[in-house]
Amino acid sequence: MEIIIKQVDPADTQVLKLIGKPDAYQISLYGIEKCNLESPKSLNKNDAYMLGAFSGDQLVGIGGVKIIDSYSEIKRIDQQ
Secondary structure: OOOEEEEOOOOOHHHHHHHHHHHHHHHHHHOHHHOOOOOHHHHOOOOEEEEEEEEOOEEEEEEEEEEEOOEEEEEEEEEO
């Protein structure tokens, strides 16, 4: 199976489906008030990059990186 990695739009329906999984998990562990979840709109800004792993046309994994001054944060990693 060949996997292709490419940049994706955080507002894409396939991406949103995968973003929902780690969000729900974090909320179940810590509660919404202690989670620092960013909206897909925020992740779509120039300082964040969302990558998707594709098997054919099917999105099978995601990962994001947000660049903040002199450091970066890993955002929304999940697989299908």
